[in-house]
Amino acid sequence: MDISKLINNKVSDHIIHGIDLLFFAIVISIKVIVYATQISPDYLYIKVFYPIVASILILVSFAALFKGKKRMKFLYIMDIIVSIILVADIMYYRYFKDILTVSEIGNARLLGGVSSSVGSLFNIKDILYFVDIIVLSFFIRKFNKKTPSYTPTLLKRFLTFIFIFIIGFCIDVKSVYAVSQEQPTLLSSMSNRIYLTKLIGNLNFHAIDAYNFVSTKAKNLEPLSDERKTEITNFLKSNNQYTTTDLKGSMEGKNVIMIQVEALQQFVINQKINGQEITPNLNRWLGKSLYFDNYFYQVAGGTTADAEFMSNNSLYPSISGAAYYNYSGDTLSSLAKELKDKNYYTAALHGNTEGFWNRNVMYRTESFDKFYGKSSLNSNEIVGLGISDRSFLNQSIEKLKSFKQPYYSFIITLSSHYPYDDVKHYGNFNVGEYEGTLMGNYLKAIHYTDEQLGTFLDKLDNDGITKNSVIVLYGDHFAIPKTNADQLFKFEGTTNTNDLNWINYQKVPLMIHFPDDKNSGVNHTYSGQMDLYPTLANLLNLPKNYMLGQDMLNTSANNKKVIFRDGSFTDGKTYYCSSTNTYYDIQTGKTIQETPELKNKKVEYSNELTYSDDILNHNLLKTLENK
Structure with a gap:
């Protein structure tokens, strides 16, 4: 061969x-x-x-x-x-x-x-x-x-x-x-x-x-070492020490009405399209409230549920998945729990099914006395995923009137949920050139929700409920996904599409309305959803033992921080974008080199995220509360 x-x-x-x-x-x-x-x-x-x-x-x-x-x-x-x-x-x-x-x-x-x-x-x-x-x-x-x-x-x-x-x-x-x-x-x-x-x-x-x-x-099956527990405990103590105590206890004993608004972002506030205000009612109420205009959402994979979790617990979202699923069996020192310990009646209200985002389980963990979900309400009008904001907020008013005072009511709206395609219910709001686009549909959805919120807040005022209540209202997360960033940048009239500009559009409005419109004005503190509970704890004179956020009214300029779940952060002067490992000077908008101070902050803030993970993964608050 x-x-x-x-x-x-x-x-x-x-x-x-x-x-x-x-x-x-x-x-x-x-x-x-x-x-x-x-x-x-x-x-x-x-x-x-x-x-x-x-x-x-x-x-x-x-x-x-x-x-x-x-x-x-x-x-x-x-x-x-x-x-x-x-x-x-x-x-x-x-x-x-x-x-x-x-x-x-x-x-x-x-x-x-x-x-x-x-x-x-x-x-x-x-x-x-x-x-x-x-x-x-x-x-x-x-x-x-x-x-x-x-x-x-x-x-x-x-x-x-x-x-x-x-x-x-x-x-x-x-x-x-x-x-x-x-x-x-x-x-x-x-x-x-x-x-x-x-x-x-x-x-x-x-x-x-x-x-x-x-x-x-x-x-997680293994217990945390004593050294790690001590490290976390010391951090919690130092994180909740303040040199000032502005408005401390000023709202003690007042009703608390907290409203989380679906996909409400700051870029629509005080903004017009075709000569029409997009959110005329919120603009009016923000004018007679304490308005935080540098307030960021910090959600991760749990989006709406993460916003709830942070606002009620001041702990970071789960590194993956949703905290509402991963930690529904943990011991938590929630806002509802601490208010309940002060003889408040606590209730959550939402127009979707009770099991969505595991709320029916998590609200019990957070010590709410009652959850009024879709099966507890009249589904007489459906928009998008559940009961329309109009019907839901009207029913919520009646529930509030029946609650034993003082009470904490946590209200979550729904009709302005992505992808904003139930446009036939949003009315005839003219969005001009954005007609038929995601941005246009969003503007219609949030204008509709603004109208319902205006009716709701005005009823609270007319019925005298605002006289004995502190009202908190904020947006939960982004409205326009980055895939459609071109529409957002066009709406804002900018051609600068860098990461700093994008994060600046990821702010959500936060207002705290006090009885008789007291303490109204604009607060420019850089802050986020992690900071809401510590701020309310100061106003309501609640303990602040297990919070990773900070009191927005009493945080010194040197300690301001907003840490995002992906490791990005801002201190009001610098923004660090983790996905590109880039630092920006906020005032000039230019990229800057990493300094030893910024590197230390990056490590420090990364450690803070792991502290939160350890607290949740090992149910550490149960151990600390039993000491």
């Missing part, structure tokens, strides 16, 4: 045998690259190619262990799984501007109630991720009818696996190690997911996330 012909046949057999592996690697690489460009234009740079290729090589290495039909089936299943992960990530990013994690998959139980929201996040182009899967199904059926002409031995398959796996593994280890040296806590806390995926690639991110999820569950 001709030796050269034999060698050529052997080489040909090996090439043919490896074509499926090569094809898989190329297809997945293309999908990941396309995904990356959708997440961020600057996602792809030379260093991230190495971990992306490495993660794909590891998948290919395991496929090499199989032969024939089994290998084809393995590759096909991996293709489907990777495609689903990428599309799920993209849809999640369009709304949350973040990467999906294992914990947040638990929130999928909510999708049945917000199918319109989910549907609006799906783009027809997403189908392209599955085109190859559909085409391949035809070829696989053809392939399964044939018997392969060449099948390598188990030893050869194993050696191929080892060879490919070691290459991929070594590249991955090098990339991950570099990250661990640059930012030691990033891999464990995953507080900055987008930035992390830019360093290690999407597939590696999900592998590490799965590992962290399992290891965290295991670690």
